[in-house]
Amino acid sequence: MTTAEQTAAVRSTGLLAGRRGLVLGVVNQRSIAWGIAERLAAEGAELGFTYRSRSAGLWLERATPRLGGDPWLGRCDVTDDAELAGLGTDFARSAAAGADSAPKIDFIVHAVAHGNREELAGGLAATSRKGFTECMESSVYSLIGVVQALRPHLSERASILTLSYLGSERVCHGYNVLGVAKAALESSARYLAAELGPHGTRVNVLSAGPMRTLATFGLPNFSASLAQRAERSPLGRSINTADVAGTALYLLSDLSSGVTGETVYVDAGYHIMGTWPGDPGDE
Structure with a gap:
């Protein structure tokens, strides 16, 4: 069987065969969203990607052909209402040629977040109004705005996934x-x-443990922190892209057809721990 025949076979039998979805937030090969996209494509999904920066767009142009098919690419600044409004129409119509009805969108992966590095370094009490507003707009309203834009095009069994982190509930x-x-x-x-x-x-949330992505470069003591988290996790290791992508596939496929409104942790169990052996007061 040729590579093309193998790809065609997967696209007809995979968990996401016949499904079409949009991935937001890929910057480069280290992006969690890219690892998710690779797994979704391997299960037969037809994908579209948005980008904001020119560099991300150029990288996607080079990388997406590896996924097979003909992935759609479109620029979208999630802080621009006009670009958000056009997003759903542009992506949905990209496969309309020859279709008897308007194509539907079966899933969305929202992996968009931004916090100004200088603002983060200053601590929460020193956060400016502008920095706070920009962070909330990029990281939170972007999900709401994307849902508004794409809702008319969602299929009857659509699944939406956004990415979070333990910092949402712990310091x-x-x-x-x-x-x-x-x-x-x-x-x-x-x-x-x-x-x-x-x-x-x-609509579900995937809360991933720390990984080596573009966002973590330059963070103080990140390597030491990553090693400590691994030692203190019940599984005794760090997570990897495959861990996250597998859970994303579950949440975006019919395997999780009865799951919504949940935050699912992929952090080797770290979030369940309250104290550790050897801590002061541990018995």
């Missing part, structure tokens, strides 16, 4: 205003799940 050193934003994001996902549920759309 994680250096996370600061991003932790506040992630808390708001998770709350927004629950409200959206309740609102969209009657229409068959599910």
Whole structure:
């Protein structure tokens, strides 16, 4: 069987065969969203990607052919209402040629977040109004705005997934205003799940443990922190892209057809721990 025949076979038999979805937030090969996209494509999904920066767009142009098919690419600044409004129409119509009806969108991966590095370094109490507003707009409202734009095009069994982090519910050193934003994001996902549920759309959150991505470069003591987290996790290791992508596939496929409004942790169990052997007061 040739490579083309193998690809065709997967696209007809995979868990996401015949499904079409949009991925937001890929910057480069280290992006969690890219690892998720690779797994979704391997299960037969037809993908579209948005980008904001020219560098991300150029990287996607080079990288997406590896996924097979003909992935759609489109620029979208999630802080621009006009670009958000056109997003759904542009992506939905990209496969309309020869279709008897308007194509539907079966899933969305929202992996968009931004916090100004200088603001993060200053601590939450020193966060400026502008820095707070920009972080909330990029990291939280972007999910709501994307849902508004794409809702008319969602299929009857659509699934929406957004990414979070433990800093949403615990104080994680250096996370600061991003932790506040992630808390708001998770709350927004629950409200959206309740609102969209009657229409068959599910909304869930994947809270991933720390990984080596572009966002972590330059963070103080990141390597030491990563090693400590691994030692203190019940599984005794760090997570990897495959861990996250597998859970994303579950949440975006019919395997999780009865799951919505949930925050699912992929962190080797770290979030369940309260104390550790050897801590002061441990018995």
